[in-house]
Amino acid sequence: MARVELSSAPVRIRPARGWAGINLREVWAYRELLFYLVWRDVQVRYKQTVIGVAWVVLQPLATAVIFSIIFGNFARMPSDHLPYAVFAMAGLTPWNFFSGALIRGSASLVANANLISKVYFPRLIVPAAGILSGLVDLAVVLVLLFFTMLFFRVVPGPAVLALPLILLITFGMGLGVSLWLSALNVQYRDVGYLTPVLAQMWMYATPVIYASSLIPEKWRWVYALNPMVGVIDGFRWAVLPGRPAPVAALAFSTAVMVILLVSGALFFRRMEDSFADVV
Amino acid sequence: MSDIAIHIEHLGKQYRIGKRETHRSLREALSDALAAPARAFSAAARHSPPGSADSIWALDDITFDVKGGEVVGIIGRNGSGKSTLLKILSRITLPTRGLADIYGRVGSLLEVGTGFHPELTGRENLYLNGAILGMKKAEIDRRFDEIVAFSEVEKFLDTPVKHYSSGMYMRLAFSVAAHLEPEILVVDEVLAVGDAAFQKKCLGKMGDVAKTGRTVLFVSHNMGAIAELCQRAILLDHGRIVEMGEVNGVVRAYLSSVAEKAESAAIAPPEVDKGVTLQRVAVYDDEMHNRSELDYRYPFRLRLDFNVTKPISQLSPWLSLTNQYGVVVFTTWIDYQQPYEPGHYTAVGVIPGQLLTPGSYYVSVGAEHYRVEAYHYAPQCLSFDIINTDPSFDGTLPGWGVIHPKLDWHIQGG
Incomplete structure (x- = not known):
């Protein structure tokens, strides 16, 4: 009856190793746990709500409507000759996914302290699950965006094929930042309070509700140092017609994403050994 | 592959005092980091250096094989x-x-x-x-x-x-x-x-x-x-x-x-105070003298002192005796699912004479809302000996059973 899985190599337990790489094979071996943690997050998020998953649609819809009224109608924010609602939603969709990833990911280790102090598994799974659970919302919001565009008769061009790539960069960026913040949050709870503020400030420094064309030419390069500029502009380029590809900004974003991801993974790995003792 | 399942060699684990690493405030870390960036960074990851005074070894030089x-x-x-x-x-x-x-x-x-x-x-x-x-x-x-x-x-x-x-x-x-x-x-x-x-x-x-x-x-x-x-x-x-x-x-x-042989023992306070704290258990002989050695032939008393700090709707304090072989001889409710107002309480129970087989016994006490919540639990906090004074009895514990009761036998015939 016992399923004996004879492991030829012993599990070697040694004092902390210092700097080392992430063991991706092990993360893969725990993929079912990753799936269940994502599934739990998604399940729990809308339990005991009357309209359940409809909130996924209603929240960004309400935001888009409010922004449309305030910035589109009153402030007459330029929106690159597109209906402001479409323009704003095309910015809010990737941004909300990113900021959600940031906030959930950075809080994830502390929120799962009971798991970390009682069970072994590659800790990387925890922030990864926090971010992956945002994909479900993203998918729903993408559909919403599609219908909004349909309503305003905005048809995407061939650049839409680049959408998966843009989303991948967004995901990598969210994970990279979350690896840093979640590991720091275990040690310094200040991070938990700082992250939402950071997310908000970051949003205003990114062309989410306004167009990056608003920024004077002279300051563009400073502005482009924000790696999310390339991501948001890239997303708009992919879904909205007739926009030039922000090649330089996107390349910069991708480079920053890779640096964040690799350094975040190394830092996370370094801190991982002490999570259970500190959290 | 050998038949060893677990091999442990000189295993040690050090913690900072307080048993858990406390998360430091960012300000503290930042000022450290400004003073000595490299040092603060590695200290954050590796905790205090081994051997420093504010740390304890939770495990020290453990070696064994299973x-x-x-x-x-x-x-x-x-x-x-x-x-x-x-x-x-x-x-x-x-x-x-x-x-x-x-x-x-x-x-x-x-x-x-x-x-x-x-x-x-x-x-x-x-x-x-x-x-x-x-x-x-x-x-x-x-x-x-x-x-x-x-x-x-x-x-x-x-x-x-x-x-x-x-x-x-x-x-x-x-x-x-x-x-x-x-x-x-x-x-x-x-x-x-x-x-x-x-x-x-x-x-x-x-x-x-x-x-x-x-x-x-x-x-x-x-x-x-x-x-x-x-x-x-x-x-x-x-x-x-x-x-x-x-x-x-x-x-x-x-x-x-664990249990010093003594006529009474103070109980360590619970890790989390849930409103009921057991304070002390004590053994008395038949004449209310505090004793840790008791005569097999006579009854003796066990006393439990406890404090209630908030009203408890259903409290069941209990006591159990374990013998020197780790066998639980009995568990008895001192009270069962009764409401308690805040205050200090003393419970005294009588254990009959000619019941427990001579040997060493360990007293465990607890207080709980039965099947719902344990308020405080003190395993094997006091020990006493039952001394053999019965000339007809020369047994030792395992052979004679857990208890050696005096029963009423009616014998007919002749």
Whole structure:
């Protein structure tokens, strides 16, 4: 009856190793746990709500409507000759996914302290699950965006094929930042309070509700140092017609994403050994 | 491959005082970092250097081997390092020095119901918890009915567990855990859940696991369970091994180390004050003299002092006696599910004479809302001896049984 899985190599337990790489094979071996943690997050998020998953649609819809009224109608924010609602939603969709990833990911280790102090598994799974659970919302919001565009008769061009790539960069960026913040949050709870503020400030420094064309030419390069500029502009380029590809900004974003991801993974790995003792 | 399942060499684990690393404030770290960037950064990751004064060794120079198929009990007082050892073997935390090699898939059970989410149903939690404990979905599917049957909560499977009674919750949680099938099982005090009947069932399940040839490391305060399940035991004290070997000898060493023979003993306050604090147990002889050696022939008294700091709707204080072989002789309710107002209480009970077989006994006391919440528990906090003064009685404990009662016999004939 016992399923004996004879492991030829012993599990070697040694004092902390210092700097080392992430063991991706092990993360893969725990993929079912990753799936269940994502599934739990998604399940729990809308339990005991009357309209359940409809909130996924209603929240960004309400935001888009409010922004449309305030910035589109009153402030007459330029929106690159597109209906402001479409323009704003095309910015809010990737941004909300990113900021959600940031906030959930950075809080994830502390929120799962009971798991970390009682069970072994590659800790990387925890922030990864926090971010992956945002994909479900993203998918729903993408559909919403599609219908909004349909309503305003905005048809995407061939650049839409680049959408998966843009989303991948967004995901990598969210994970990279979350690896840093979640590991720091275990040690310094200040991070938990700082992250939402950071997310908000970051949003205003990114062309989410306004167009990056608003920024004077002279300051563009400073502005482009924000790696999310390339991501948001890239997303708009992919879904909205007739926009030039922000090649330089996107390349910069991708480079920053890779640096964040690799350094975040190394830092996370370094801190991982002490999570259970500190959290 | 050798037949060694676990090999441990000079294992040590250091913690900062306070037992848990405290998360530092950012300001503190930043000012450190400004002073010496490199040092602060590595200190944040590696904690205080070994040997500094504000740290303790929760485990110190532990060396032992466990053979495949062996069931080993780990005993010791609270804070002796048992849980730290299990945490290291479960790979939850890393040792500070030394090494451990484990040959086989480890399943560790340091808590039941880890990761249970109150909003999810019993069925959902069962899968989630199974995955957390390292079971594959296919494995859970295959054993689903078995697990549910064991838990006795079939009817409530699709109810969120927040609506469960604590007993149901624990039963479901334990059932998942009980169906883990690793080669090496590491179990912390998790059998002390649920009501007596379910505890017995759990213990039986543990026994089955042990019989299938799996290697088990088992931590418990229940000496009876340890003696029953394990062949070998390890006694830890202050992070060191003080005794290791055949289970009965180690249990005896533990029992005599935990309870100083005294006529009364103060009880350490609970880790979390839940409104009831046991303070002191004492033994008196028939004439109300404080004694730790009692005459077999005469009744004697046990006294428990406890404090109630907030109104408790249903309180059941209890007392139990364990003999020198770790067998629980009896457990008795001092009071059962009664309301208590804040105040100081003293309970005195009489144990009849000519009842307990001469030998050493250990008193455990507890206070709980039965099957709902344990307020305070003091295992084996006091020890006393029953002295043989009966000329007709020359027995020692095991041969004569747990009790040696004087009964009324009516003899006819002649």
